[in-house]
Amino acid sequence: MGFADISFIVFAVFTVVSGLGVILAKNPVHSVLMLILAFISTAGLFVLMGAEYLAFLLVVVYVGAVAVLFLFVVMMLDVDFAELRADYMRYAPLGGLVAVALVVQIGLMVANWQIPDEALAARQAPTEVIRTVTDAEVGNAEQLGMVLYTRYVHFFQIAGLILLVAMIGAITLTFRERRGIKVQDVGKQVGRRREDAVEVVSVPTGRGI
Template sequence: MAISFTTICFYLFSAILVFAGLRVITARNPVHAVLYLVLAFFTSGMIWMLMQAEFLAIAIILIYVGAVMVLFLFVVMMLDINVEKMREGFWRYLPVGLVVATIMVAEMAMVLNGRYFRLESLPAPQAVDVAYSNAQNLARVIFTDYAYPFELASLILLVAMIAAVALTYRRREGIRRIDPSAQIAVKAKDRLVIHSIPAEKEEIVAESTGDVAK
Protein backbone atom coordinates (compact mmCIF):
# COMPACT_ATOMS: atom_id res chain seq x y z
CA MET A 1 0.00 0.00 0.00
CA ALA A 2 1.55 3.29 -1.13
CA ILE A 3 1.60 6.13 1.38
CA SER A 4 1.01 9.57 -0.05
CA PHE A 5 2.97 12.67 0.85
CA THR A 6 -0.14 14.20 2.44
CA THR A 7 -0.46 11.23 4.81
CA ILE A 8 3.19 11.52 5.83
CA CYS A 9 2.74 15.24 6.54
CA PHE A 10 -0.41 14.54 8.56
CA TYR A 11 1.29 12.01 10.85
CA LEU A 12 4.38 14.21 11.16
CA PHE A 13 2.37 17.28 12.12
CA SER A 14 0.23 15.20 14.49
CA ALA A 15 3.33 13.93 16.28
CA ILE A 16 4.67 17.47 16.61
CA LEU A 17 1.28 18.63 17.91
CA VAL A 18 1.13 15.90 20.56
CA PHE A 19 4.71 16.62 21.64
CA ALA A 20 4.05 20.37 21.86
CA GLY A 21 0.86 19.77 23.86
CA LEU A 22 2.72 17.59 26.35
CA ARG A 23 5.49 20.13 26.72
CA VAL A 24 2.93 22.86 27.45
CA ILE A 25 1.91 21.10 30.66
CA THR A 26 5.33 19.67 31.57
CA ALA A 27 7.64 22.62 30.89
CA ARG A 28 9.08 24.14 34.06
CA ASN A 29 9.53 27.60 32.59
CA PRO A 30 6.23 29.45 31.87
CA VAL A 31 7.78 31.24 28.88
CA HIS A 32 8.81 27.90 27.38
CA ALA A 33 5.26 26.59 27.93
CA VAL A 34 3.81 29.55 26.02
CA LEU A 35 6.28 29.04 23.17
CA TYR A 36 5.31 25.36 22.95
CA LEU A 37 1.67 26.43 22.85
CA VAL A 38 2.52 28.69 19.92
CA LEU A 39 4.07 25.69 18.17
CA ALA A 40 0.95 23.61 18.90
CA PHE A 41 -1.35 26.26 17.39
CA PHE A 42 0.85 26.67 14.32
CA THR A 43 0.95 22.89 13.77
CA SER A 44 -2.85 22.75 14.11
CA GLY A 45 -3.07 25.34 11.37
CA MET A 46 -0.89 23.17 9.14
CA ILE A 47 -3.16 20.17 9.75
CA TRP A 48 -6.23 22.23 8.88
CA MET A 49 -4.45 23.34 5.74
CA LEU A 50 -3.99 19.67 4.79
CA MET A 51 -7.73 19.17 5.34
CA GLN A 52 -8.40 22.02 2.87
CA ALA A 53 -9.78 24.30 5.58
CA GLU A 54 -7.71 27.27 4.51
CA PHE A 55 -9.74 29.90 6.31
CA LEU A 56 -9.44 28.16 9.70
CA ALA A 57 -5.72 27.59 9.15
CA ILE A 58 -5.08 31.25 8.38
CA ALA A 59 -7.36 32.36 11.22
CA ILE A 60 -5.58 30.31 13.88
CA ILE A 61 -2.17 31.50 12.69
CA LEU A 62 -3.07 35.19 12.45
CA ILE A 63 -5.37 35.44 15.48
CA TYR A 64 -4.05 32.92 17.99
CA VAL A 65 -0.38 32.72 17.06
CA GLY A 66 -0.01 36.31 15.92
CA ALA A 67 -2.12 38.09 18.53
CA VAL A 68 -3.45 36.03 21.44
CA MET A 69 -0.32 34.00 22.14
CA VAL A 70 1.93 37.05 21.80
CA LEU A 71 -0.30 38.74 24.38
CA PHE A 72 0.00 35.71 26.68
CA LEU A 73 3.78 35.74 26.24
CA PHE A 74 4.05 39.41 27.18
CA VAL A 75 1.76 38.90 30.19
CA VAL A 76 3.80 35.95 31.45
CA MET A 77 7.05 37.86 31.02
CA MET A 78 5.76 41.05 32.68
CA LEU A 79 4.11 39.30 35.62
CA ASP A 80 7.44 37.72 36.61
CA ILE A 81 5.79 34.58 38.00
CA ASN A 82 7.58 32.91 40.88
CA VAL A 83 7.60 29.28 39.77
CA GLU A 84 8.95 27.95 43.05
CA LYS A 85 6.12 29.56 45.00
CA MET A 86 3.54 28.10 42.62
CA ARG A 87 4.93 24.60 43.06
CA GLU A 88 4.45 24.77 46.82
CA GLY A 89 0.68 24.32 46.44
CA PHE A 90 0.86 21.59 43.78
CA TRP A 91 -0.06 18.67 46.06
CA ARG A 92 -2.74 20.72 47.76
CA TYR A 93 -4.60 21.36 44.49
CA LEU A 94 -3.86 17.95 42.98
CA PRO A 95 -7.13 16.23 44.14
CA VAL A 96 -9.28 19.00 42.68
CA GLY A 97 -7.29 18.87 39.44
CA LEU A 98 -7.75 15.11 39.17
CA VAL A 99 -11.51 15.43 39.67
CA VAL A 100 -11.77 18.10 36.98
CA ALA A 101 -9.58 16.07 34.60
CA THR A 102 -11.69 12.95 35.17
CA ILE A 103 -14.90 14.83 34.40
CA MET A 104 -13.38 16.26 31.21
CA VAL A 105 -12.19 12.84 30.03
CA ALA A 106 -15.63 11.34 30.74
CA GLU A 107 -17.37 14.10 28.78
CA MET A 108 -15.01 13.65 25.82
CA ALA A 109 -15.58 9.88 25.87
CA MET A 110 -19.35 10.36 25.90
CA VAL A 111 -19.17 12.74 22.94
CA LEU A 112 -16.74 10.65 20.89
CA ASN A 113 -18.76 7.49 21.44
CA GLY A 114 -21.98 9.18 20.36
CA ARG A 115 -23.78 8.45 17.14
CA TYR A 116 -22.48 11.63 15.53
CA PHE A 117 -18.90 10.35 15.60
CA ARG A 118 -19.40 6.80 14.37
CA LEU A 119 -18.01 6.00 10.98
CA GLU A 120 -21.09 4.10 9.86
CA SER A 121 -23.29 7.12 10.57
CA LEU A 122 -21.24 9.49 8.43
CA PRO A 123 -22.76 10.33 5.05
CA ALA A 124 -20.94 9.49 1.87
CA PRO A 125 -18.70 12.28 0.57
CA GLN A 126 -20.34 14.43 -2.06
CA ALA A 127 -18.81 16.15 -5.04
CA VAL A 128 -17.93 19.78 -4.37
CA ASP A 129 -18.57 22.50 -6.89
CA VAL A 130 -15.59 24.39 -8.24
CA ALA A 131 -17.10 27.71 -7.07
CA TYR A 132 -17.55 26.41 -3.48
CA SER A 133 -16.01 28.70 -0.87
CA ASN A 134 -15.24 27.58 2.67
CA ALA A 135 -14.91 31.15 3.91
CA GLN A 136 -18.25 32.22 2.47
CA ASN A 137 -20.18 29.29 3.96
CA LEU A 138 -18.38 29.59 7.30
CA ALA A 139 -19.21 33.30 7.49
CA ARG A 140 -22.85 32.59 6.68
CA VAL A 141 -23.08 29.98 9.46
CA ILE A 142 -21.22 32.11 12.04
CA PHE A 143 -23.26 35.27 11.51
CA THR A 144 -26.63 33.51 11.25
CA ASP A 145 -26.85 30.30 13.28
CA TYR A 146 -24.00 31.06 15.72
CA ALA A 147 -24.18 34.87 15.91
CA TYR A 148 -24.72 35.02 19.69
CA PRO A 149 -22.00 32.47 20.59
CA PHE A 150 -19.63 34.37 18.28
CA GLU A 151 -20.35 37.67 20.03
CA LEU A 152 -20.01 35.96 23.42
CA ALA A 153 -16.58 34.63 22.44
CA SER A 154 -15.48 38.12 21.40
CA LEU A 155 -16.72 39.48 24.76
CA ILE A 156 -14.71 36.84 26.63
CA LEU A 157 -11.58 37.80 24.67
CA LEU A 158 -12.20 41.46 25.50
CA VAL A 159 -12.48 40.64 29.21
CA ALA A 160 -9.23 38.65 28.98
CA MET A 161 -7.44 41.61 27.39
CA ILE A 162 -8.70 44.00 30.07
CA ALA A 163 -7.66 41.53 32.80
CA ALA A 164 -4.18 41.24 31.26
CA VAL A 165 -3.78 45.02 31.26
CA ALA A 166 -5.04 45.24 34.85
CA LEU A 167 -2.64 42.53 36.04
CA THR A 168 0.39 44.12 34.45
CA TYR A 169 -0.47 47.68 35.48
CA ARG A 170 1.78 48.75 38.32
CA ARG A 171 2.36 52.20 39.76
CA ARG A 172 6.00 53.17 39.81
CA GLU A 173 7.61 56.21 41.34
CA GLY A 174 9.59 58.66 39.25
CA ILE A 175 7.61 58.12 36.04
CA ARG A 176 5.64 60.92 34.42
CA ARG A 177 2.08 59.90 33.60
CA ILE A 178 -0.71 61.46 31.59
CA ASP A 179 -4.06 61.92 33.33
CA PRO A 180 -6.81 61.90 30.65
CA SER A 181 -9.39 63.36 33.02
CA ALA A 182 -7.11 66.31 33.80
CA GLN A 183 -6.50 66.88 30.10
CA ILE A 184 -10.23 66.92 29.37
CA ALA A 185 -10.92 69.31 32.26
CA VAL A 186 -8.52 71.94 30.89
CA LYS A 187 -10.31 74.90 29.30
CA ALA A 188 -9.20 76.83 26.24
CA LYS A 189 -8.48 80.01 28.22
CA ASP A 190 -6.15 78.07 30.52
CA ARG A 191 -4.03 76.76 27.68
CA LEU A 192 -2.79 80.20 26.51
CA VAL A 193 -1.54 82.79 28.97
CA ILE A 194 -0.56 86.28 27.68
CA HIS A 195 1.79 88.33 29.85
CA SER A 196 2.06 92.12 29.46
CA ILE A 197 5.72 93.10 29.20
CA PRO A 198 6.55 96.87 29.30
CA ALA A 199 8.41 98.22 26.34
CA GLU A 200 12.10 98.94 26.90
CA LYS A 201 12.92 100.28 23.45
CA GLU A 202 13.50 103.91 24.56
CA GLU A 203 15.89 102.90 27.35
CA ILE A 204 17.85 100.68 24.99
CA VAL A 205 18.15 103.49 22.42
CA ALA A 206 19.27 105.97 25.08
CA GLU A 207 21.91 103.58 26.42
CA SER A 208 23.22 102.84 22.95
CA THR A 209 23.38 106.61 22.13
CA GLY A 210 25.33 107.32 25.29
CA ASP A 211 27.83 104.56 24.52
CA VAL A 212 28.42 106.02 21.07
CA ALA A 213 28.93 109.51 22.50
CA LYS A 214 31.49 108.25 24.95
Protein backbone atom coordinates in the same frame (compact mmCIF):
# COMPACT_ATOMS: atom_id res chain seq x y z
CA MET B 1 -0.01 4.16 2.91
CA GLY B 2 -0.17 7.34 0.86
CA PHE B 3 1.55 10.68 1.23
CA ALA B 4 -1.49 12.17 2.97
CA ASP B 5 -1.47 9.38 5.57
CA ILE B 6 2.23 9.93 6.29
CA SER B 7 1.61 13.67 6.64
CA PHE B 8 -1.25 13.03 9.06
CA ILE B 9 0.96 10.83 11.25
CA VAL B 10 3.73 13.47 11.29
CA PHE B 11 1.34 16.29 12.18
CA ALA B 12 -0.44 14.21 14.83
CA VAL B 13 2.81 13.12 16.51
CA PHE B 14 4.16 16.68 16.57
CA THR B 15 0.85 17.97 17.97
CA VAL B 16 0.76 15.49 20.85
CA VAL B 17 4.46 15.79 21.71
CA SER B 18 4.48 19.60 21.57
CA GLY B 19 1.26 19.75 23.62
CA LEU B 20 2.90 17.68 26.33
CA GLY B 21 5.96 19.91 26.13
CA VAL B 22 3.83 22.99 26.80
CA ILE B 23 2.50 21.67 30.11
CA LEU B 24 5.64 19.78 31.23
CA ALA B 25 8.30 22.40 30.50
CA LYS B 26 9.42 24.38 33.53
CA ASN B 27 10.93 27.22 31.51
CA PRO B 28 8.39 29.66 29.98
CA VAL B 29 10.60 30.09 26.90
CA HIS B 30 10.47 26.34 26.20
CA SER B 31 6.70 26.34 26.72
CA VAL B 32 6.21 29.13 24.17
CA LEU B 33 8.34 27.32 21.58
CA MET B 34 6.35 24.13 22.12
CA LEU B 35 3.10 26.10 21.88
CA ILE B 36 4.07 27.56 18.50
CA LEU B 37 4.94 24.07 17.26
CA ALA B 38 1.58 22.73 18.51
CA PHE B 39 -0.33 25.48 16.66
CA ILE B 40 1.53 24.86 13.39
CA SER B 41 0.97 21.10 13.68
CA THR B 42 -2.74 21.58 14.31
CA ALA B 43 -2.94 23.91 11.31
CA GLY B 44 -1.44 21.12 9.20
CA LEU B 45 -4.20 18.76 10.37
CA PHE B 46 -6.80 21.35 9.35
CA VAL B 47 -5.22 21.58 5.90
CA LEU B 48 -5.46 17.80 5.51
CA MET B 49 -9.16 17.97 6.42
CA GLY B 50 -9.81 20.65 3.81
CA ALA B 51 -10.46 23.40 6.37
CA GLU B 52 -7.92 25.86 5.01
CA TYR B 53 -9.65 28.85 6.61
CA LEU B 54 -9.30 27.39 10.09
CA ALA B 55 -5.65 26.60 9.37
CA PHE B 56 -4.93 30.22 8.36
CA LEU B 57 -6.92 31.48 11.35
CA LEU B 58 -4.92 29.30 13.72
CA VAL B 59 -1.59 30.49 12.34
CA VAL B 60 -2.42 34.19 11.98
CA VAL B 61 -4.41 34.68 15.19
CA TYR B 62 -2.96 32.21 17.67
CA VAL B 63 0.65 32.08 16.55
CA GLY B 64 0.58 35.86 16.19
CA ALA B 65 -0.85 36.18 19.71
CA VAL B 66 1.86 33.94 21.21
CA ALA B 67 4.23 36.91 21.30
CA VAL B 68 1.65 38.92 23.27
CA LEU B 69 1.01 35.95 25.54
CA PHE B 70 4.73 35.58 26.20
CA LEU B 71 4.95 39.32 26.90
CA PHE B 72 2.26 39.05 29.59
CA VAL B 73 3.98 35.99 31.08
CA VAL B 74 7.28 37.87 31.32
CA MET B 75 5.56 40.89 32.86
CA MET B 76 3.71 38.82 35.46
CA LEU B 77 6.62 36.50 36.35
CA ASP B 78 9.15 39.35 36.57
CA VAL B 79 11.80 37.45 34.61
CA ASP B 80 15.37 38.74 34.95
CA PHE B 81 16.29 39.89 31.44
CA ALA B 82 20.01 39.96 32.19
CA GLU B 83 19.95 36.31 33.20
CA LEU B 84 17.81 35.46 30.17
CA ARG B 85 20.33 37.04 27.79
CA ALA B 86 23.22 35.30 29.54
CA ASP B 87 21.64 31.88 28.91
CA TYR B 88 20.72 32.66 25.31
CA MET B 89 22.81 29.85 23.82
CA ARG B 90 21.13 27.33 26.08
CA TYR B 91 17.88 27.82 24.17
CA ALA B 92 19.54 27.60 20.75
CA PRO B 93 19.39 23.76 20.36
CA LEU B 94 15.67 23.59 21.21
CA GLY B 95 14.96 26.61 19.01
CA GLY B 96 16.83 24.95 16.14
CA LEU B 97 14.83 21.73 16.50
CA VAL B 98 11.57 23.66 16.52
CA ALA B 99 12.66 25.62 13.43
CA VAL B 100 13.51 22.41 11.55
CA ALA B 101 10.17 20.86 12.56
CA LEU B 102 8.32 23.97 11.33
CA VAL B 103 10.10 23.89 7.98
CA VAL B 104 9.24 20.20 7.52
CA GLN B 105 5.60 20.77 8.42
CA ILE B 106 5.23 23.80 6.15
CA GLY B 107 6.68 21.72 3.33
CA LEU B 108 4.14 18.98 4.00
CA MET B 109 1.32 21.55 3.99
CA VAL B 110 2.41 22.92 0.62
CA ALA B 111 2.74 19.40 -0.81
CA ASN B 112 -0.77 18.46 0.32
CA TRP B 113 -2.38 21.74 -0.74
CA GLN B 114 -5.02 21.34 -3.43
CA ILE B 115 -6.23 24.41 -5.34
CA PRO B 116 -9.94 24.09 -6.29
CA ASP B 117 -10.85 24.18 -9.96
CA GLU B 118 -13.19 27.11 -9.29
CA ALA B 119 -10.26 29.19 -8.02
CA LEU B 120 -8.21 28.46 -11.15
CA ALA B 121 -11.17 29.37 -13.37
CA ALA B 122 -11.75 32.60 -11.46
CA ARG B 123 -8.07 33.48 -11.79
CA GLN B 124 -8.18 32.96 -15.56
CA ALA B 125 -11.40 34.96 -15.99
CA PRO B 126 -11.64 37.45 -13.11
CA THR B 127 -14.15 39.70 -14.92
CA GLU B 128 -16.63 36.92 -15.66
CA VAL B 129 -20.15 37.45 -14.35
CA ILE B 130 -20.60 35.77 -10.96
CA ARG B 131 -22.94 32.82 -11.29
CA THR B 132 -25.15 31.21 -8.69
CA VAL B 133 -23.34 28.36 -6.95
CA THR B 134 -24.57 25.53 -4.80
CA ASP B 135 -23.39 24.66 -1.29
CA ALA B 136 -21.07 22.01 -2.67
CA GLU B 137 -19.26 24.61 -4.81
CA VAL B 138 -18.90 27.20 -2.04
CA GLY B 139 -15.51 27.20 -0.35
CA ASN B 140 -14.73 26.62 3.29
CA ALA B 141 -14.28 30.32 4.09
CA GLU B 142 -17.56 31.29 2.40
CA GLN B 143 -19.53 28.63 4.25
CA LEU B 144 -18.11 29.66 7.63
CA GLY B 145 -18.84 33.31 6.89
CA MET B 146 -22.46 32.60 5.97
CA VAL B 147 -22.97 30.54 9.13
CA LEU B 148 -21.24 32.97 11.49
CA TYR B 149 -22.98 36.12 10.25
CA THR B 150 -26.47 34.62 9.92
CA ARG B 151 -27.26 31.81 12.34
CA TYR B 152 -24.62 32.51 15.02
CA VAL B 153 -24.16 36.28 14.68
CA HIS B 154 -25.19 36.99 18.30
CA PHE B 155 -22.84 34.34 19.70
CA PHE B 156 -20.08 35.78 17.52
CA GLN B 157 -20.62 39.25 18.98
CA ILE B 158 -20.75 37.87 22.54
CA ALA B 159 -17.43 36.08 21.96
CA GLY B 160 -15.92 39.39 20.82
CA LEU B 161 -17.13 41.12 23.99
CA ILE B 162 -15.66 38.33 26.15
CA LEU B 163 -12.29 38.71 24.41
CA LEU B 164 -12.45 42.47 24.95
CA VAL B 165 -13.10 42.00 28.69
CA ALA B 166 -10.26 39.47 28.88
CA MET B 167 -7.88 41.91 27.21
CA ILE B 168 -8.85 44.70 29.62
CA GLY B 169 -8.40 42.32 32.56
CA ALA B 170 -4.93 41.28 31.38
CA ILE B 171 -3.87 44.91 31.01
CA THR B 172 -5.25 45.70 34.47
CA LEU B 173 -3.40 42.78 36.07
CA THR B 174 -0.07 43.71 34.53
CA PHE B 175 -0.38 47.46 35.12
CA ARG B 176 2.11 48.80 37.63
CA GLU B 177 1.83 52.26 39.08
CA ARG B 178 5.17 54.06 39.21
CA ARG B 179 5.57 56.67 41.90
CA GLY B 180 7.81 59.69 41.91
CA ILE B 181 7.10 60.68 38.29
CA LYS B 182 5.10 63.56 36.88
CA VAL B 183 1.70 62.65 35.50
CA GLN B 184 -0.71 64.65 33.42
CA ASP B 185 -3.96 65.75 35.11
CA VAL B 186 -6.33 66.32 32.22
CA GLY B 187 -9.20 67.50 34.42
CA LYS B 188 -7.03 70.13 36.06
CA GLN B 189 -5.80 71.36 32.69
CA VAL B 190 -9.28 71.61 31.23
CA GLY B 191 -10.65 73.39 34.31
CA ARG B 192 -7.86 75.97 34.38
CA ARG B 193 -9.07 79.59 34.27
CA ARG B 194 -7.42 82.66 32.84
CA GLU B 195 -7.35 84.34 36.26
CA ASP B 196 -5.32 81.44 37.70
CA ALA B 197 -2.59 81.66 35.08
CA VAL B 198 -2.38 85.27 33.91
CA GLU B 199 -1.64 88.29 36.09
CA VAL B 200 -1.93 91.80 34.66
CA VAL B 201 0.59 94.18 36.25
CA SER B 202 0.52 97.95 35.78
CA VAL B 203 4.15 99.07 35.54
CA PRO B 204 4.93 102.79 35.85
CA THR B 205 6.89 104.24 32.97
CA GLY B 206 10.64 104.23 33.53
CA ARG B 207 10.68 102.11 36.70
CA GLY B 208 10.46 98.56 35.38
CA ILE B 209 9.05 95.63 37.28
